[in-house]
Amino acid sequence: INLNAGPSPLPDAALLTAAASLLSYSETPGMGIAEISHRSPAFDHVVANANDDLRTLLEIPANYKVLWMQGGGLTQFAATVLNLSAWYRIKHQLQPSDEVEGWYAVTGSWSKKAAEEGARMGVAARKVFDGKKHGAGGKFTSIAPADEWDVPQLEEKSRRPAFVYYCDNETVDGVEFGGVDSETAFPFDKFDPAVPVVADMSSNFLSRPVDVSKYGIIYAGAQKNLGPAGVTLVIVREDLLVDLDEAVQYGGTRVPSMLSYKNMADTNSMYNTPPTFTIYVCSLVLRSLLASPPLPLPSPTSRPLAPLSSFADQKSSLVYSELDSSEGFYAGTADKAVRSRMNVTFRLKGGEALEKAFVKEASERGIKGVNGHRSVGGIRTSIYNAVTLEHVKTLVAFMREFREKHSQ
Ligand code: PLP
Numbered sequence: 001i002n003l004n005a006g007p008s009p010l011p012d013a014a015l016l017t018a019a020a021s022l023l024s025y026s027e028t029p030g031m032g033i034a035e036i037s038h039r040s041p042a043f044d045h046v047v048a049n050a051n052d053d054l055r056t057l058l059e060i061p062a063n064y065k066v067l068w069m070q071g072g073g074l075t076q077f078a079a080t081v082l083n084l085s086a087w088y089r090i091k092h093q094l095q096p097s098d099e100v101e102g103w104y105a106v107t108g109s110w111s112k113k114a115a116e117e118g119a120r121m122g123v124a125a126r127k128v129f130d131g132k133k134h135g136a137g138g139k140f141t142s143i144a145p146a147d148e149w150d151v152p153q154l155e156e157k158s159r160r161p162a163f164v165y166y167c168d169n170e171t172v173d174g175v176e177f178g179g180v181d182s183e184t185a186f187p188f189d190k191f192d193p194a195v196p197v198v199a200d201m202s203s204n205f206l207s208r209p210v211d212v213s214k215y216g217i218i219y220a221g222a223q224k225n226l227g228p229a230g231v232t233l234v235i236v237r238e239d240l241l242v243d244l245d246e247a248v249q250y251g252g253t254r255v256p257s258m259l260s261y262k263n264m265a266d267t268n269s270m271y272n273t274p275p276t277f278t279i280y281v282c283s284l285v286l287r288s289l290l291a292s293p294p295l296p297l298p299s300p301t302s303r304p305l306a307p308l309s310s311f312a313d314q315k316s317s318l319v320y321s322e323l324d325s326s327e328g329f330y331a332g333t334a335d336k337a338v339r340s341r342m343n344v345t346f347r348l349k350g351g352e353a354l355e356k357a358f359v360k361e362a363s364e365r366g367i368k369g370v371n372g373h374r375s376v377g378g379i380r381t382s383i384y385n386a387v388t389l390e391h392v393k394t395l396v397a398f399m400r401e402f403r404e405k406h407s408q
Pocket residue numbers: 006071072073074075110167169170171172200201202203221
């Protein structure tokens with residue numbers, strides 16, 4: 001039972017097909033999928049199918065481009081800033097000495113790191129919310145209601161930030177914004193609708209419906225719910241695509257061509273040689289999500305990702321119930337209202353030695369990858385799409401046994 005935070009398990013059906021295709025791909029008999037040109041018709045089909053399936057699953061509007069990029073989530077911490085700063089400089093015809101602001105809602109370790117990278121890339125990174133100041137014990141445990149955020153009121157004519165950035169699910173801290181229309185959803189209405197919202201959805205991508213039209217940019221590293229590591233999916237609104245070189249006259253910096261969203265969009269993500277095998281596996285995962293959702297659609301009008309959302313709720317609530325009924329033996333680290341359905345983080349009252357024993361005994365039972373992120377310690381069970389209900393039930397049974405054995 002693989003509960004790693006990423007890379008993490010993928011659907012067996014997709015992996016079996018991928019394994020067979022390494023030797024001989026159906027469209028190129030005798031040649032494996034990793035052995036064909038990225039400019040061949042066969043690979044064109046792979047990307048076209050993946051894009052179509054992704055558009056169906058996420059209901060992506062026609063005015064958004066889907067890009068397959070490299071360099072992981074960390075590269076996007078910089079790419080989002082560089083592209084949107086350039087867009088903003090061109091749009092407002094700034095002077096080179098003018099500063100560009102980027103606003104960050106910092107709710108965990110990854111958005112904190114993104115804000116730091118934004119500052120390195122030259123934006124004035126302003127925290128409109130800082131979870132460390134709000135959370136218990138100076139830790140990322142909660143998200144304050146938007147009324148308590150520090151969002152500057154803008155004068156009619158004053159300039160706006162180039163973007164507002166947040167992370168939808170904080171993988172390390174187990175803190176997640178709510179889904180579309182929920183009370184804990186990202187507070188879009190706190191911000192001027194003209195300001196593009198950027199979301200890092202690396203660790204809850206494809207786990208629930210998303211209203212893509214509310215975003216300027218959504219990105220996700222593949223290695224949780226989408227596929228193997230090596231590719232990052234970027235969904236970007238077309239009007240934000242600009243020629244980065246044009247921004248130089250308005251004070252922008254030269255940016256590597258590989259980081260330009262416009263280059264990637266103009267070349268259908270083939271500006272250079274993309275990670276073809278990784279993209280192929282992603283295409284199989286997407287197809288498997290469409291072909292065999294884990295639960296039936298709640299109603300015929302439900303959105304395509306609704307079954308995966310119910311599935312995630314069902315699985316994570318089993319673990320959370322176990323924490324909450326453990327009389328303090330286990331203590332969830334995140335506030336109940338913003339508990340992640342993907343990464344369940346908790347501590348053991350018995351302390352670090354008992355946490356070590358938990359990880360060891362779990363591993364002996366075949367339950368792998370439950371140690372917390374090295375920066376925060378504790379326990380983290382990551383329950384992505386490919387983790388089954390049976391796996392979670394086995395985990396919960398183990399947790400109960402462990403508690404009975406180690407109580408008092
Ligand atoms: N953002 C989130 C939410 C993550 O979980 C991770 C990695 O786990 C990253 C960004 C960084 O991604 P990468 O390692 O692909 O650069």
